[in-house]
Amino acid sequence: MNWxxxxxxxxxxxxxxxxxxxxxxxxxxxxxxxxxxxTSTDEPTVSDSNVGHDEAVSAAATSNAxxxxxxxSCEMTSDGVRISVASSDPGAAAATSTSNFDTTVDGAVDxxxxxxxxxxxxxxxxxxTVDAPGLDLGVAISPGALARVHFARSCSPLGCTxxxxxxxxDSLHGKANPAKAASGLYLAADDGAGIMKDAPFLVEHTxxxxxxxxxxxxxxTLPGLYALKFTAGASSSLLRMGETGEFxxxxxxxxxxxxxxxxxxxCNENVNWAHWVHDxx
Numbered sequence: 001m002n003w004x005x006x007x008x009x010x011x012x013x014x015x016x017x018x019x020x021x022x023x024x025x026x027x028x029x030x031x032x033x034x035x036x037x038x039t040s041t042d043e044p045t046v047s048d049s050n051v052g053h054d055e056a057v058s059a060a061a062t063s064n065a066x067x068x069x070x071x072x073s074c075e076m077t078s079d080g081v082r083i084s085v086a087s088s089d090p091g092a093a094a095a096t097s098t099s100n101f102d103t104t105v106d107g108a109v110d111x112x113x114x115x116x117x118x119x120x121x122x123x124x125x126x127x128x129t130v131d132a133p134g135l136d137l138g139v140a141i142s143p144g145a146l147a148r149v150h151f152a153r154s155c156s157p158l159g160c161t162x163x164x165x166x167x168x169x170d171s172l173h174g175k176a177n178p179a180k181a182a183s184g185l186y187l188a189a190d191d192g193a194g195i196m197k198d199a200p201f202l203v204e205h206t207x208x209x210x211x212x213x214x215x216x217x218x219x220x221t222l223p224g225l226y227a228l229k230f231t232a233g234a235s236s237s238l239l240r241m242g243e244t245g246e247f248x249x250x251x252x253x254x255x256x257x258x259x260x261x262x263x264x265x266x267c268n269e270n271v272n273w274a275h276w277v278h279d280x281x
Contacts, residue, residue: 074210161192182252223265252281
């Protein structure tokens with residue numbers, strides 16, 4: 001099967017397709033995971049995405065539904081999420097193009113598209129883009145919603161991480177939020193395993209017992225294929241690459257997707273992790 005091995009130079013991403021034969025012999029979690037990784041033996045659990053939501057959410061659930069591959073699949077995916085912000089304020093606009101940028105803004109959502117939305121603050125208009133397979137922002141957030149957007153980009157010689165958390169505000173300037181999310185979260189997305197300090201859930205990496213030819217030899221996290229375990233309180237969802245599932249968050253429900261989660265073992269490789277989570281309450 002073909003998969004994209006992503007290499008970055010600065011903050012520029014270049015995809016190089018490589019044909020790799022994967023010999024799969026899957027079970028639970030592999031032995032020998034490092035201290036940084038979960039050693040859970042849970043198999044991925046995927047919720048029925050079409051139950052208990054309105055028509056718009058149900059329609060999106062059809063396209064976002066969990067993969068039909070078997071629960072013990074060792075399939076590798078290399079999807080990512082494109083995250084960017086732009087501002088009408090000249091000073092902020094210049095900062096958004098730098099290699100290390102971190103900002104938090106509060107405002108009202110003015111327009112929502114499939115992969116972008118507009119946020120109006122007291123001093124500027126922000127264009128926010130979050131584009132990824134299976135993600136429809138029209139399900140996650142509605143026009144008129146009062147939101148806090150935290151965007152962070154961090155770059156090193158080995159690549160960049162981009163992260164965004166869009167939280168639901170109770171009110172802004174004395175006005176109640178007319179489209180409050182029961183989960184408290186409209187959207188969160190990560191490309192590159194950055195630190196999502198505002199995310200109201202945990203993401204753990206769980207190494208799978210898949211027999212794949214990944215070189216290793218550089219120390220640190222063990223090479224291999226991983227699942228992502230999303231946890232909030234007593235609720236969790238364990239997802240292999242390409243899978244979508246749901247878990248309870250606060251008083252609502254969120255949907256998560258594992259876009260990619262593997263370690264090749266090269267000393268100069270990127271962090272090959274990406275996911276998104278959004279409200280479906």
